[in-house]
Amino acid sequence: MPSFAVERPLHSSHTATALRPDGGTASVAGGEPMTHTVKIVLSPEEWNEAVRASAIAIAPYCDKVESLPSETLAELLRTVMMTALWRHHAWLAAQMIGAVISAEETSERSYLFRFQSEQDARRFQAAFGGNVVATPVQ
Secondary structure: OOOEEEEOOOOOOOOEEEEOOOOOEEEOOOOOOOOEEEEEEOOHHHHHHHHHHOHHHHHHHHHHHHHOOHHHHHHHHHHHHHHHOHHHHHHHHHHOOOEEEEEOOOOOOEEEEEEOOHHHHHHHHHHHOOEEEEOOOO
16 A cells, blocks of 8 residues: 655654555655655646635634644645645555655645655656656666
8 A cells, every 4th residue: 555645844843744545644664765756836726726625624714814823824734735736646546656745845836746766756747747856866
């Protein structure tokens, strides 16, 4: 069963949590490093659609954003991010490919997908576009 790891943005420790296709979580441990990286930038339309699709989770906080604790704001952002990346997660699960996913600090719409296998990274890139931004040094 593949595992997916999302490095939690806006979190001081930047720990990674594996997201299993069954919805469970587990710690990311050991194994070969995820060294083949594909950068995906979502369009503004894709991001706005994710925000709309996350409306039920966001709605109770709309009038209180200024007073919310940073942990709650980070959790709301993660909710939108997970919604925005549902197609990517579904594809990875269907292909039985594991990946570590992290948000880039420069934009909430920019993500790095790290793979152990160059072949998996290339297949992901072929499915979603993006740029291969890092490969292991030989």
